[in-house]
Amino acid sequence: MKYLVLRRRPQRPPDPFIELVSAGAGASAEESLVEATEEELDEGAAAELQDDENKHAYLSLPFTLIAPLKHSGADEASFDATLTGAQGRLVTWGVKAVGADTSPQDGAGVTVAILDTGIDQAHPAFSGLAFPSENLRDFADNIQGVSGAAPDEDGHGTHVAATILGRDVGGTRIGVAPGITEVLIGRITRRHGMSSVTIFNAIQWALGRGADIICLSLGLDFPQLIRYLTEHERFPPEIAAEQALSGYISNLPLFESLAGGSAKWLPNPKPKGALIVAAAGNSSRRADDPRFTVKALLPASAPGFISIGAVQPGPGPGAPFAVASFSNTACDYSAPGHSVLSAAAGGGLVALSGTSMAAPHVAGVIALWIQRLFPDGRRPDGWEKDVEKQLTWHALRSPEQARLDFGDGVVQAPQ
Template sequence: MRSRVADAFRPVRDRPEENVLSRTSRSRRLSAGLAAAALALTAAGTATAAHAAPSAPTGSTAAAAEPGILMNYVVNTRSDKGHVKKVEQAVVAAGGTVVQSYDQIGVVIAQSTNPDFRTDVRAGKNGRSVQTVGATRTAAVSEGPVGTAAKTAAAKGLNAGEAAPVLDPDEAKQWDMVQIKADQAHQITDGSRKVLVGINDSGVDDTHPDLAPNFDAKNSVNCVGNGVPDTTPGGWRPTTSAHGTHVAGTVAAARNGVGIVGVAPNVRIASVKVVNDDGYIFPEYAICGFIWAAEHKMDVTNHSYFIDPWQFWCDDDGDQGAVQESVRRAVDFATKRGGLAVAAAGNSNYDLANKTTDTSSPNDSTAVTRQITNDCLDIPTELPGVITVASTTQARARSGFSNFGLNKIDVAAPGSTILSTLPGGKYGTMSGTSMASPHVAGVAALIKSARPWLSPRQIENALRVEADDQSCPTTPDPRCTGTTANNAFFGEGIVDSLDAIQRW
């Protein structure tokens, strides 16, 4: 089985098929879900981060750091309280602060201005418990020291690279629901209130009339303050991006005679905010989101983003390898707790099965062109246990922005010009694999509703086996390798909600 995640609105940095965003735009970030999901909007400009980079370990691609730059790190150890405690002590001895500890997976998030932190944390007896350590960014921590007051939301509407939404409720002909047979599945079930879906994204407007009936505030959280879970009421709402609200509507807009209807209109949704005001999803945010979802018994989580600042994280680099391992542990923990992660494949029209170069990383400082191999992963989308979703058009073709790759894409779903909810009680269309992924998350929620005893792996199997085979284009495209049953563009086909709930 494979792993993968998508691009969506910067929450996966998505780009619309009609207006593909540049790979360096903030929207690409969210689009591992967001990148492909850029609201079919007019580009709003590109914000840049001009921070000093941290010092780099041997073999790292990161730049050298200036003394005093505040950086965050993942420190990996064995997953037991004793070793985690020793690592916490090693962090303090190295001049660092413990931000968050996860005994469950043996990961400590640390913060320090010590440019030699990676070396110093390994020193002494307690340092022996450190397996790997790596910086989570290449620029200084923008939110400041852990424990400081949260920043005021940036005074801007859309993320850089996002276009203004089309606000036309008359477009509520949801062709996407017909394509995945959700309209037929709804004749059998709208989903169960016992099923909870996590919208790991830029925040959800729970006051929207189509989302309020299904919103679960007590299980919502904000993870963008250095990866520390913040349950302040409303902290999980969007501040600068409509992405998460759009994703939420596709999953579970209520059947209430208002606006639209989601794939699973009777399940509950919770907002797990992992995208900051500048559109970044740093590793500590994503890890916080996965662990929160696991501890709060979320049955399905949607991830329409890729983790910043690297489009692909290479395990032969000290920092990137440590981060890749930390996030992998978080995904594995959530899966073992009964949660299925669904992610956007990304919006770079890139062959994930044949990686050669990366020209857009790191995106929080200065990007450099580097040669990469398939060992470098788009995370969380390419991690084991994650369902990777490609995007289709109304004509059942591959969306031009969608990433692809034989045995990389699991299934496909509608992602071009998708109508859904927007903050402020509005509606609009967006395009991206970020829009495709929530369709699959919704179908997974319907399966869980109909067969509550199924495990994440069994639900994944249902999604793949019952997907409708989709052939490669009739006009030969050498990139579409594989067979009708499993190919680089559509994986095992377009997800079929009707068959998935009837046969499992």
């Protein structure tokens, strides 16, 4: 079976000169103290690695992009994708719903990492942005990552990036935090899937490059894992299900460590921390039966990750938002995720729906709060908790809206 194997590299003696020169710059991916590889091991060999404090093995799980949905039936909502916002200009309904169009902040000075299908750098939504080669890394074809380019052959990553930080396109505001200039793009999939090691290496890279926010739109492909165990490993179905569940449980602490729960597997000894935003998933089917709901997928379900559900416009002023029928439950917060207008790879705009459309709204709002709370650019110890407190205090959720569906509520930008 395939395992994600982590090995701690020997630490070099401290060099005061290097520390002085690199102060505040963040560690590079090459300076990572942890090597992550994918290896074929039997259960006994994997267990032996657990006895070494400098090594560990986790079952390598299959993950997939949380792809946007096609609308039909109850998923369809009749409303304008753009509305009149501040200063009379058009803004997408999502940007307006989170209050970004009236916020005095624009995200300047914040570094965001988008780990997705890449980006169409030439799109007008990213006009004026620089994409230095060291801020682009391709993990889709090489799980260790190759710097220099992250082209988007799918369009998903371009749509997500533009929702976070896109500049106006055709006179319409599509970005929540268009003042962001420091962008890290990690291409981790072409929609054909990825594994635990790909995600681990990509998050490590983003942390090492100094990301304040990391945005993910992927989830554990549990059915594929069970198929693999039954068809390739020849496990009986009941054993395959148990093994898959064990793999899920074993990966929880791995992802928790990346979110700051433990420094053991972080990329450098003193990371400044980051807020990791993850889409909860589109597996629920409330339109078919209200009982057909699924809880947030891994990695969104891991401790320390910020899990995001999707909402659509509600029936009226007293209930401005309704949970999207596809949105998974047990999220931390929610955001607009239905018919979200944003950049299309190759040019123009396109409306897509999904929790992976909601997550970038939250990433953008977090950038606005970081700028508001820490305008000098410094990140004191515990800064992440300060930001999360603001998200919770300002989130919108009416008493009759279930916390299970909305989390603390629909995030709001600082005013």
